[in-house]
Amino acid sequence: MKYPLGLSFKFWAFAPQIFVRDSEGNEVIYVHQKLFKLREKVNVYRDRTKQELLNTIQADRVIDFSARYRVCDANGAEVCTAKQFGWKSLWQTRFDILEGDRVVFRLREDNPWTRMGDALLGWIPLGDLFSGLFFHPSYSISRVNSDGTDGELVLRIAKKRSFVERYFVIGKYGELSECEESEVLMTALMMVLLERRRG
Template identity: 40%
Template sequence: MQYPLRLRFKILALAPQCFVEDASGAEVCYVKQKLLRLKEKVEVFTDSSRRELLCTISADRMIDFSASYTFRTPDGQVMGAVRRRGLKSLWRASYEILDAKGQPTFEIHEENPFAKVLDSVLGEIPVVGLLTGFFAHPRYAVRQEGRTLLRMTKRRAFFEGRFDVEQVEPVAPQDELGIVLSLLMFVLLERSRG
């Protein structure tokens, strides 16, 4: 993958859609989330044509306070998971990225919770809410053993959500897809919370 990656969410669409592209503009993956599910399940495709299923992401429970979201290949093999840290995530979003054996390997942390609060509060005000994406930019870090490897920042956008993922330190190629899927699920979950 060529960094920075761009995650674009279509906000005005009936069902949430996300496009993930690399620096060259090539699609990394595409998600069209299904509405009204009791237990979260997301299908991730290789591109927006939705011809080839890359993986599925499914929750282990209906209430997602400390839910784990498992990534599975089309034939059912576990690739990894992302898990929300219940109480730790009330003020500052905090998730663990797990490997295929269920061992924590990376963490996703919100760098400045005030930015998210500002974005969320102003987003509820009519007219001002349409413009909040132009001045509130929450940032999130993917860390391993205290080192920041990737940083995701909400960018200015009108009528869509846009996040850029920049590489701070090298990431092993075998870990990249799991991290991208974790960030994708992270944003889908955090968007619903503000």
């Protein structure tokens, strides 16, 4: 894919949808979240025609801050799982990306105070309309070293200034195989959908 990628979704949309475009403006991914499911279920397509399914993302439980999100390819084979980091994620968003039982990447919010301001403004009547103009949370995805510490930065997701539409940019900072790129992008998309609810 040609980076940076732009992620956008309509603020007032009833069904959560994300449109992903590459640096040349071509639509490369379309995300559609199914409504009224007790467990999170997200379908990821090549584009909005929904003719080519790329991945599915399914939560392992109804509501839990320690939920695992299973990422599968179009044939149902597991690509990876993304584990939300428990109650600590209320303060600072964190996901561990696993291949089997091995943590290979980690998504971490760069500055939790930024999102806190974003969320507080959202509590004010009509504040949601303006929070996108003032607060811009960012998130980093890094490889995980053998000792469990964060290693090389590979992707960064940043919320950009916007009004009616919410807009994020994904920049690439490290080399990724095709499988690794799928792992980190699917986790980033799931995180954006979850953070959408929190401001």
